Amino acid sequence: MGTIPGRRLIISLFLIFLLLPIYWLINMSFKTNSEIVSTMTLWPHQPTIENYKRIFTDESWYSGYINSLKYVVINTVISISVALPAAYGFSRYRFLGDKHLFFWLLSNRMAPAAVYALPFFNLYSAIGLFDTPWAVALAHCIFNVPLAVWILEGFVSSVPREIDETAFLDGYSFPRFFIKILVPLIASGIGVAAFFCFMFSWVELLLARTLTSVDAKPISAVMTRTVSAAGMDWGLLAAAGALTIIPGALVIWFVRNYIARGFALGRV
């Protein structure tokens, strides 16, 4: 059924290509620096968890992970809660300027972070949010809110509008209909949208680094600084990198059946 010859080989080779660099990172994270520099070994011959120990005991390291998670969670909550009603509005009604508004949102999803780095720095310094998770969370809204609206709009549109009409006839008020009926119906869509907000906020570095300095420094920024200061501590760098993969890997597992549809912005 619709397959191509040699498909097992192709998919296996591609998955190996994807996993090999990640394996190398993990392999390195369990080595001592002397083993990394002196020999070329395909697996750690003197395995050590020293690198991980350092990260979990040194506050400047593990606070980086906590800071990152803080703004990622704040951002996801804000994005989903503002995007839900908007997705419903776009999906069900026509109103003055709806198409222009939708396009404007899309264009913000595509706006290069490099353009906004400096103005955001000024803006958040001026309102006193600089170096707090809120600054990064709000800054990441610029691409996550449009994305969430897009994904949710696709899912809301797949709910037949007869359901709305029946609910209103049954005497549901709008907020009650929204929370009691619509939200449970598109629960998987909300999960997917939350996953994508989480993902894009988690992987972004430029804005997160520009908008924080000490207290709210994300893990990605901690990594870049320590690399230059410690004169390439490869094992530690690899361990820190390997740890950043875990949250992503965990959330993928939960949404694995919806990943594909989510990437198509709910429009497949």
Place this chain on the structure above:
Amino acid sequence: MDKTVNQKAWFLVLPVFLVVAFSAVLPLMTVVNYSMQDTFGNNQFFWNGVGWFKELLDPTTDLGERFFASLWRNLIFSAIILAIEIPLGIVVALSMPREGWTVAVCLVILALPLLIPFNVVGTIWQIFGRPDIGLLGYTLNSLGIPYNYVSNELDAWATVIVMDVWHWTSLVALLCYAGLKSIPDAYYQAAQIDGASRWAVFRAIQLPKMNRVLLIAVLLRFMDSFMIYTEPFVVTGGGPGNSTTFISIELVKIALGQFDLGKAAALSLVYNLIILIVCWVFYTVMTNAGAERPQKEGAV
């Protein structure tokens, strides 16, 4: 779909409008403001009119030369990325197992690179490609192929491209896979009865069904490769020389490195304008493609 006209829907979209306007419009005003002025420090600004824009669009000046050089580099990069990732993504999607536990495993592994922070992607390839400690660099060099992404321009390009293929081909593959999954079995059975060749099935059934997702894939990949910053920055730092300095890297250099606010702002606006135009094309094509489809397919 016949949507009802209802201006009250504005109340539903108002929160989104406010949040995005706060993050997008206010900063953009600052950029416009800067782009017209010159500063010599101490927060003293002088009116410069369209001076920066003139300089930017004139390739004989230093700023213009850098702008056009990085623009070209970025366009070539995006073109190569699309030429590799789109066909490869389609092939991978066609090779996906159809059922069983292997599907979930493949999906999770495919999505894995997409969830790694950009700078860690850079770090992974920085380590992987190093001739002394990286598997790739070490293997290539011991096979007698001289490879060093720090000093050789071609190697630096190859590394950045392979890294991007590694990072983002999965996105194309996942999109195509979603498109393929929406094809009912009956289509294939009909094709089998007609004795259609493998190629004919692809051309007549699979490709048309993937049309829409492929469009999304092409434009997402174009946009994201056009604003790529972190990954090449971590691996090559824009070098050797300026050979992998893409527009975003150039912009951050000017804005946060040299603190040339006027120049950076003018560059930002032109950059944004290019993005806006491509976006508009994307949006128009998308909405037209949507209008042509029968409504039943609207949300499968």
